[in-house]
Amino acid sequence: MQIPNMIYGTAWKKENTTNLVYEALMEGFRGIDTACQPKHYREDLVGLGLEKAYKNGIKREDLFLQTKFTPIDGQDILNMPYLKTDEVEIQVEKSFETSKRNLKTNFIDSYVLHSPIFPTNKLQIVWQKMEEYYEKNEIGFLGISNCYDLDVLKYLYKNARVKPKVVQNRFYSQSGYDREIRVFCKTYNISYQSFWSLSANPHILNNETLQRLNTKYQKSVQEIFYRFLNHINITPLNGTTSLIHMKNDLKISDFELLSSEIKSIETLLY
Numbered sequence: 001m002q003i004p005n006m007i008y009g010t011a012w013k014k015e016n017t018t019n020l021v022y023e024a025l026m027e028g029f030r031g032i033d034t035a036c037q038p039k040h041y042r043e044d045l046v047g048l049g050l051e052k053a054y055k056n057g058i059k060r061e062d063l064f065l066q067t068k069f070t071p072i073d074g075q076d077i078l079n080m081p082y083l084k085t086d087e088v089e090i091q092v093e094k095s096f097e098t099s100k101r102n103l104k105t106n107f108i109d110s111y112v113l114h115s116p117i118f119p120t121n122k123l124q125i126v127w128q129k130m131e132e133y134y135e136k137n138e139i140g141f142l143g144i145s146n147c148y149d150l151d152v153l154k155y156l157y158k159n160a161r162v163k164p165k166v167v168q169n170r171f172y173s174q175s176g177y178d179r180e181i182r183v184f185c186k187t188y189n190i191s192y193q194s195f196w197s198l199s200a201n202p203h204i205l206n207n208e209t210l211q212r213l214n215t216k217y218q219k220s221v222q223e224i225f226y227r228f229l230n231h232i233n234i235t236p237l238n239g240t241t242s243l244i245h246m247k248n249d250l251k252i253s254d255f256e257l258l259s260s261e262i263k264s265i266e267t268l269l270y
């Protein structure tokens with residue numbers, strides 16, 4: 001299974017989710033990221049967007065569908081896919097079944113734990129429940145998000161029967177741009193996905209290096225930065241609501257940055 005080089009993000013789109021997902025797919029996005037977390041995502045409307053795209057020639061087998069199990073701390077207690085009183089493995093079960101129903105599929109390409117859970121024995125219980133679905137061939141990859149502590153990732157990797165294949169993190173200076181985590185991911189063949197890639201980094205987008213590359217390649221600084229992320233093995237999540245941005249961002253594979261240019265952007269990650 002191939003992870004696309006850019007994934008369409010569906011958070012905060014509310015009632016526009018159906019149309020934006022449909023448009024993103026029709027423009028050429030093949031990866032969709034969502035979560036069973038009604039507070040931030042309308043996963044049900046993602047499903048309607050998918051359905052609309054299928055009617056217009058898009059094929060399920062060409063898509064990479066990613067959703068998440070959100071632990072109770074990340075949920076709105078009045079609107080969540082399980083009960084507060086459910087045992088945690090029942091919470092995973094209810095959330096996973098809701099996701100399949102919402103996304104109208106029996107197979108989730110990537111199922112991500114939205115954030116680490118403490119204590120670690122509880123993390124283990126949740127991960128083992130996720131592994132069960134993987135072993136029943138209902139999941140392609142398991143992943144973890146918001147994991148900024150390398151020791152937690154190492155712990156998970158060491159103790160998991162089914163190893164994490166995806167890390168999805170905020171790409172920002174406060175975490176040192178996850179330098180060590182990204183080295184770990186590369187070593188163990190884990191795909192690293194970034195969010196806040198643009199919004200957390202105006203200082204990079206405004207830097208003269210990117211401005212110069214903008215003139216050279218006739219690509220926006222956002223496109224240059226997304227291209228750079230691909231060059232350093234990062235898959236950015238992109239939640240644009242603009243059709244023009246969708247079209248242009250999907251064309252970033254049309255140009256290559258020189259290795260000296262990649263290095264000069266890398267020096268801005270501090």
Ligand SMILES: NC(=O)c1ccc[n+]([C@@H]2O[C@H](COP(=O)([O-])OP(=O)(O)OC[C@H]3O[C@@H](n4cnc5c(N)ncnc54)[C@H](OP(=O)(O)O)[C@@H]3O)[C@@H](O)[C@H]2O)c1
Nearest residue numbers: 009010011033145195196197222237238239240241242245
């Ligand atoms: N795991 C987690 O906890 C977590 C947390 C946050 C997000 N996510 C995921 O990541 C996705 C992306 O969220 P994000 O916070 O990284 O930001 P984003 O939704 O991708 O927002 C990017 C912002 O940059 C603007 N922009 C300007 N030029 C652009 C260009 N060429 N291409 C794209 N955007 C451009 C967009 O405006 P326009 O709309 O006008 O283009 C938008 O305001 C979410 O939808 C969600 O799936 C996950």
